[in-house]
Amino acid sequence: MRWLVLETAGAAKAREVELSAATGYPHPATATDRVVEAISHLDGRGALPVPTSVWSWAHGCEIDLSALLTETEAASLHSLIEMAEGGWFDTVEIL
Amino acid sequence: MGAVFRKHPKQAQPVPSAQVHTEHPAQGFDPRHLSKDLVVWCRADAGVETNGSTVSKWRDMSGRGHDFSQATASSQPTPKKAGLGGHPEIVWDDDRMTGSDLYAMLTDKGEWTIFVVMGEGWQDSSGGGSGASGSYSNSPNLLTANPSIGYIGICVLSANRGGFGGGIFNAGYKDSIPETAGKINQGEPAIFALYSDSGGIKTRQNGVDGTTAAAADLVSTATTLQIGDAADNNNADDYYDGPLSEAMIFNGVLTQNEFSIVESYLSDRYGIRVGH
Numbered sequence: 001m002r003w004l005v006l007e008t009a010g011a012a013k014a015r016e017v018e019l020s021a022a023t024g025y026p027h028p029a030t031a032t033d034r035v036v037e038a039i040s041h042l043d044g045r046g047a048l049p050v051p052t053s054v055w056s057w058a059h060g061c062e063i064d065l066s067a068l069l070t071e072t073e074a075a076s077l078h079s080l081i082e083m084a085e086g087g088w089f090d091t092v093e094i095l
Numbered sequence: 096m097g098a099v100f101r102k103h104p105k106q107a108q109p110v111p112s113a114q115v116h117t118e119h120p121a122q123g124f125d126p127r128h129l130s131k132d133l134v135v136w137c138r139a140d141a142g143v144e145t146n147g148s149t150v151s152k153w154r155d156m157s158g159r160g161h162d163f164s165q166a167t168a169s170s171q172p173t174p175k176k177a178g179l180g181g182h183p184e185i186v187w188d189d190d191r192m193t194g195s196d197l198y199a200m201l202t203d204k205g206e207w208t209i210f211v212v213m214g215e216g217w218q219d220s221s222g223g224g225s226g227a228s229g230s231y232s233n234s235p236n237l238l239t240a241n242p243s244i245g246y247i248g249i250c251v252l253s254a255n256r257g258g259f260g261g262g263i264f265n266a267g268y269k270d271s272i273p274e275t276a277g278k279i280n281q282g283e284p285a286i287f288a289l290y291s292d293s294g295g296i297k298t299r300q301n302g303v304d305g306t307t308a309a310a311a312d313l314v315s316t317a318t319t320l321q322i323g324d325a326a327d328n329n330n331a332d333d334y335y336d337g338p339l340s341e342a343m344i345f346n347g348v349l350t351q352n353e354f355s356i357v358e359s360y361l362s363d364r365y366g367i368r369v370g371h
Contacts, residue, residue, distance in 0.1 A: 001189060030144065030145070030146035030151040031151060032151050032165075032166055032168050035167070049169060051169045054169045055146060055148050055149055055168055055171075057147065062147070
C-alpha cells in the first residue's frame with residue numbers, strides 16, 4: 001500500500017469519488033460505497049491509500065489502483081514509513 | 096472412584112478431552128442454547144457476503160442482527176476456502192469491519208464473554224501493548240469496541256509475550272495476558288476467550304487461564320464493535336494481519352462447564368488442542 005497526498009482534504013475526497021467511479025463504486029449489490037477512503041490531517045491536507053490489489057467491478061478483476069492515477073500522481077506516491085515519519089499517524093505511548 | 100466427565104452420550108472420559116478423538120465432533124452443539132444469550136456469532140463458513148474477491152458483510156448467526164460490514168473495497172478482508180481444520184476462514188491484512196453497539200448488547204456491564212478463533216499465520220505485534228492498552232494504539236487489534244480509544248480489546252501481543260491479550264479500560268487499563276503455560280508462538284492457531292465477572296477481567300488461550308485483572312464494568316463509551324483495527328484507525332501498527340475463523344459474544348459469563356463445552360466444540364471443529 002502506498003499513499004497519494006493532496007493539498008486539501010476536499011481534493012482527496014474528490015479524488016476518492018473519481019477513483020471509486022472508475023472502478024465501479026458505489027456498487028449497490030454489495031453495499032460497497034468506495035474503492036478507497038480518504039483521510040485528512042490536522043494541517044488540512046488529505047491522503048488516499050493506493051492499494052496494489054483491489055476489486056474493481058468496472059474491470060471485473062483485482063487491479064493496481066496506481067494504474068488509474070496520472071503520471072504526476074503515480075510519481076509522487078509515498079510509502080507507509082514516509083507517511084508515518086511525516087506525522088500522518090498518531091503515536092501514542094503504550095502503558 | 097475418579098470423576099467422570101460426560102462429554103457425549105456414547106462417551107465417558109476420565110482423561111482430558113484434548114487427548115480423546117471423538118467420533119462425532121460436537122455434532123448438534125449450538126451455542127445459542129447455553130445459559131447466557133449469544134448476542135454475536137460470526138462463522139467464516141456462513142453468512143459471508145462478498146464484493147468481488149473480498150468480504151463486504153459478515154452476518155451474525157445468533158439471530159440478533161449484529162452483522163459486521165465494510166463499505167470501502169480496499170479495507171475489506173479476504174475469504175479463504177480451506178483454512179483451519181479444512182473450514183473457511185477470513186484473512187485480515189490492513190482491513191477492518193465495523194459491527195454493532197457492544198455496550199447496548201450487554202445487560203450487566205461487568206459480566207460478559209467473548210470467544211475468537213484465529214487460524215495459522217497471524218503476525219506478532221511490532222508494538223508493545225497488551226490487552227486494552229494495546230488496543231489503544233501500536234498493537235494489532237483483533238476486536239475492539241469504542242468510538243475513539245481502547246475501552247475494550249483483544250489484540251496480538253508483542254513478540255515473546257505469548258499470543259493474544261485482552262482487557263478493558265475503566266479508570267485505568269485492566270489487562271489479561273497468557274501465563275507461561277498458556278503461551279503460544281507467532282502464527283499458531285488459538286481459541287481465545289476474554290471475559291469479565293465479579294472476580295475480574297480474565298482470558299483463556301487454548302483452554303489455559305491467563306492473568307487476572309481487577310474487576311470493573313465496561314464503560315458506556317465501549318460501543319461500536321470493530322474487527323481488524325483499532326477504532327481510532329490512526330496507526331499503521333493497529334491492523335491485525337492473520338486469519339479469523341469464528342467469533343462469539345455472550346451476554347453474561349459462562350459457567351466453567353460451559354467454557355469447556357464451547358472450547359471442546361471449537362477444538363474439535365478447528366483441530367486446535369486445548370489444555371483441559
